[in-house]
Amino acid sequence: MSFLPLAADAVAGAATPADFMAARQQMAFTLGFHIILASIGIGLPAITLLAEWRSLRTGDTVYAELARRWMKAAGVLFAVGAVSGTVLSFEMGTLWPGFMDKYGQVFGAAFALEGIAFFIEAIFMGIYLYGWDRLSPKAHFVTGIPVVIAGLLSASFVVTVNSWMNQPRGFKLVDGRVTDVDPLAAMFNPATPVQAMHLILASLMVCGFLVASVYAVALLRDRRAGRVDRYNRLGFAVPFSLGAACAPLQVLVGDWASRFVADNQPAKFAAMEGIEHTQAGVPFRFAVFEIPNALSLMLKFDAHATLRGMDAIPADQRPPAEVVKIAFEVMIVAGMFLLALAAWWAFSWWRARRGAADLPWRGWFLRAATVAGVAAAVAMEAGWTVTEVGRQPWIVYGVMRTEEAVNPNPGLRFGLYVVLVVYAVLAAATVSVLRRMRRRPGSPSPLAEPEKVGT
Amino acid sequence: MSYPDVALGLILLGLSAYLLFGGADFGAGLWHLVSRRRSDQRVIEHAMGPLWEANHVWLIFVMVMTWTAFPPVFADIMSAHWVPLSLAALGIVARGSTFVFAKAAPDQPWHAPIFGISSVLTPYCFGAVATVVATGGGTWLSPAGLYGGLLTTALCAYLAAVYLIWDARRLGDAEVILRFRGYAMMSGVATGLLALPGAVTFGVHSPLMALSAAAGLASLFLVHHQRLLAVRVTGALAVVTVLWGAAGMAGLDLDRHAAHDAVLQVVFAALGVGALILVPSMVWLFVLFQRGPSRTAS
Numbered sequence: 001m002s003f004l005p006l007a008a009d010a011v012a013g014a015a016t017p018a019d020f021m022a023a024r025q026q027m028a029f030t031l032g033f034h035i036i037l038a039s040i041g042i043g044l045p046a047i048t049l050l051a052e053w054r055s056l057r058t059g060d061t062v063y064a065e066l067a068r069r070w071m072k073a074a075g076v077l078f079a080v081g082a083v084s085g086t087v088l089s090f091e092m093g094t095l096w097p098g099f100m101d102k103y104g105q106v107f108g109a110a111f112a113l114e115g116i117a118f119f120i121e122a123i124f125m126g127i128y129l130y131g132w133d134r135l136s137p138k139a140h141f142v143t144g145i146p147v148v149i150a151g152l153l154s155a156s157f158v159v160t161v162n163s164w165m166n167q168p169r170g171f172k173l174v175d176g177r178v179t180d181v182d183p184l185a186a187m188f189n190p191a192t193p194v195q196a197m198h199l200i201l202a203s204l205m206v207c208g209f210l211v212a213s214v215y216a217v218a219l220l221r222d223r224r225a226g227r228v229d230r231y232n233r234l235g236f237a238v239p240f241s242l243g244a245a246c247a248p249l250q251v252l253v254g255d256w257a258s259r260f261v262a263d264n265q266p267a268k269f270a271a272m273e274g275i276e277h278t279q280a281g282v283p284f285r286f287a288v289f290e291i292p293n294a295l296s297l298m299l300k301f302d303a304h305a306t307l308r309g310m311d312a313i314p315a316d317q318r319p320p321a322e323v324v325k326i327a328f329e330v331m332i333v334a335g336m337f338l339l340a341l342a343a344w345w346a347f348s349w350w351r352a353r354r355g356a357a358d359l360p361w362r363g364w365f366l367r368a369a370t371v372a373g374v375a376a377a378v379a380m381e382a383g384w385t386v387t388e389v390g391r392q393p394w395i396v397y398g399v400m401r402t403e404e405a406v407n408p409n410p411g412l413r414f415g416l417y418v419v420l421v422v423y424a425v426l427a428a429a430t431v432s433v434l435r436r437m438r439r440r441p442g443s444p445s446p447l448a449e450p451e452k453v454g455t
Numbered sequence: 456m457s458y459p460d461v462a463l464g465l466i467l468l469g470l471s472a473y474l475l476f477g478g479a480d481f482g483a484g485l486w487h488l489v490s491r492r493r494s495d496q497r498v499i500e501h502a503m504g505p506l507w508e509a510n511h512v513w514l515i516f517v518m519v520m521t522w523t524a525f526p527p528v529f530a531d532i533m534s535a536h537w538v539p540l541s542l543a544a545l546g547i548v549a550r551g552s553t554f555v556f557a558k559a560a561p562d563q564p565w566h567a568p569i570f571g572i573s574s575v576l577t578p579y580c581f582g583a584v585a586t587v588v589a590t591g592g593g594t595w596l597s598p599a600g601l602y603g604g605l606l607t608t609a610l611c612a613y614l615a616a617v618y619l620i621w622d623a624r625r626l627g628d629a630e631v632i633l634r635f636r637g638y639a640m641m642s643g644v645a646t647g648l649l650a651l652p653g654a655v656t657f658g659v660h661s662p663l664m665a666l667s668a669a670a671g672l673a674s675l676f677l678v679h680h681q682r683l684l685a686v687r688v689t690g691a692l693a694v695v696t697v698l699w700g701a702a703g704m705a706g707l708d709l710d711r712h713a714a715h716d717a718v719l720q721v722v723f724a725a726l727g728v729g730a731l732i733l734v735p736s737m738v739w740l741f742v743l744f745q746r747g748p749s750r751t752a753s
Contacts, residue, residue, distance in 0.1 A: 080551070090533070091544075100526055109725065436559070
């Protein structure tokens with residue numbers, strides 16, 4: 001297979017367990033890092049456009065100021081996301097050459113499409129950023145729409161590769177060789193719709209709640225100082241509303257996703273729900289709670305339905321069940337917390353519209369909202385862990401084991417150490433730069449004077 | 456022409472674009488590091504892309520095309536040379552982020568040195584790997600790798616100096632123009648002296664090498680006579696012919712490693728449709744970028 005004599009020599013050995021674990025950790029870490037930036041890359045343009053749309057509709061300059069600031073931040077985060085994404089495409093080869101060698105052509109077309117969508121997103125982001133003072137307000141708003149659409153498309157194309165790893169389609173294996181490749185069948189595998197929707201909603205939630213949490217901190221500070229600053233209130237309301245609108249949809253899509261996994265990846269589902277033995281009338285267990293027959297009822301609408309447990313899976317094909325179960329529970333808890341906050345916000349909004357009360361600018365709501373950004377990010381990472389760790393020991397479900405894919409060359413763990421250091425510095429620098437870019441707390445904005453509240 | 460041939464042609468085109476545009480960006484970073492003069496650095500900062508390092512798109516294109524069209528080739532190169540390629544990737548991270556950070560928060564003193572050092576590290580590593588792959592063996596630390604790394608870095612520096620004379624003139628500083636002309640002549644002579652013995656040692660008998668040398672000499676003449684537009688063409692030709700010559704040496708058995716035609720069809724169709732959207736929007740961005748602000752605030 002190898003065409004280089006050097007590579008042929010190196011392939012003779014296999015990766016040590018330490019190097020194999022390091023490769024998995026490096027992939028998990030760099031992907032986990034990138035996924036947050038990618039979420040912001042999808043969500044922030046959407047939030048910016050919402051704010052700009054409000055500014056066009058109402059002529060409110062505070063919305064325009066928010067839109068400008070968010071798009072500037074989006075520009076910086078986009079650049080960091082672009083390089084952290086580049087690292088991932090290197091890692092596909094430096095960490096998982098066996099995977100690329102055999103299956104690169106099956107899912108490669110999806111990456112070509114993703115690259116095109118990404119480039120369109122980048123170009124229109126440039127047009128949008130440079131167009132502020134060069135295009136008419138309406139035309140400028142319209143140039144933002146391709147940024148959002150291309151961002152959603154590029155995320156969807158990338159997800160098709162992961163959903164393919166969970167539900168490989170579009171090829172045949174004849175004597176260990178890949179033939180009859182149908183790249184479109186690979187891309188539109190059965191897991192694609194549910195995974196793409198789950199990830200896009202998660203991205204919008206992460207970005208919405210994360211941006212809102214920054215303004216929640218500012219609003220708490222305003223409260224202590226007895227100030228009312230419309231800039232901070234709208235800066236909170238727009239992204240939080242987006243996150244809150246996605247939260248109930250995400251619960252429905254999440255339910256669909258777990259039913260899909262139950263039908264198609266029984267090992268992953270048994271790990272998620274902690275089903276050890278195949279049995280009828282499986283109870284729903286969550287942390288220390290247990291409801292008899294509930295899981296069978298929820299999944300099959302039959303309290304006595306039989307569900308496959310981990311003991312039905314051959315021992316060498318079981319994922320690390322404990323990690324998957326904990327990650328799944330963390331995701332559910334964080335998701336329910338966000339759903340509750342969203343309901344609180346919606347209820348207050350409904351009452352405010354009827355003139356009964358103001359929006360909840362109270363301490364407890366804001367304190368909870370401060371945590372919402374981190375909670376959404378944690379939920380996303382936990383959900384990603386369920387998907388990826390739950391697929392183990394397979395890199396391509398049922399077809400290729402992860403050990404077969406790893407780079408056999410020695411020393412991968414040193415790569416992990418270097419990557420950890422570089423990314424820690426990168427994360428710290430990104431946060432520090434974003435903090436420098438923000439408006440100084442409480443300072444009057446050039447466009448809108450905050451109203452002072454008398455004591 | 457078969458589908459794999461078209462794919463290889465596209466990969467070579469992407470590599471050439473990455474060398475000519477991305478390479479010039481790396482070289483500009485090198486001059487930013489080397490020249491301590493603020494006036495030089497301002498020209499360099501002005502010349503580089505507005506938002507993020509768009510020229511890495513060429514690299515992504517080359518990688519995606521390679522792993523889709525020739526999966527085993529991609530897997531072998533990436534796994535055998537994972538150390539220099541990981542360093543190159545981290546260099547891209549360091550460069551890309553310090554580049555945008557320096558624009559967003561200009562008062563940080565540590566952005567510039569990291570930017571400069573990573574601008575040298577990345578092309579060095581790429582050049583070392585490319586040379587080892589082309590000459591068929593060894594690691595990036597072998598003499599061939601060392602030589603290829605140095606040569607590629609020199610090519611980038613030369614390209615950047617040639618391009619930057621033009622930018623210096625746009626900013627209208629006679630002294631800076633003079634200095635960048637000096638850099639271009641110096642690095643041109645050095646790169647030529649580095650490239651020729653290599654071509655002889657590795658036994659490159661391609662007419663491309665003669666073309667490269669001729670274009671290099673013509674560039675020296677054109678720089679001397681301040682033909683700044685013409686020298687951009689000859690300078691680029693002198694550099695890109697080195698890449699083509701090296702690619703000719705590699706002699707990869709691509710047909711045996713090529714992906715199925717069904718895959719390549721989808722990829723080519725996607726690229727065609729993509730180009731229909733990408734090219735006009737790029738032109739629009741460029742036009743906007745050249746135009747001054749027409750209204751003050753929204």
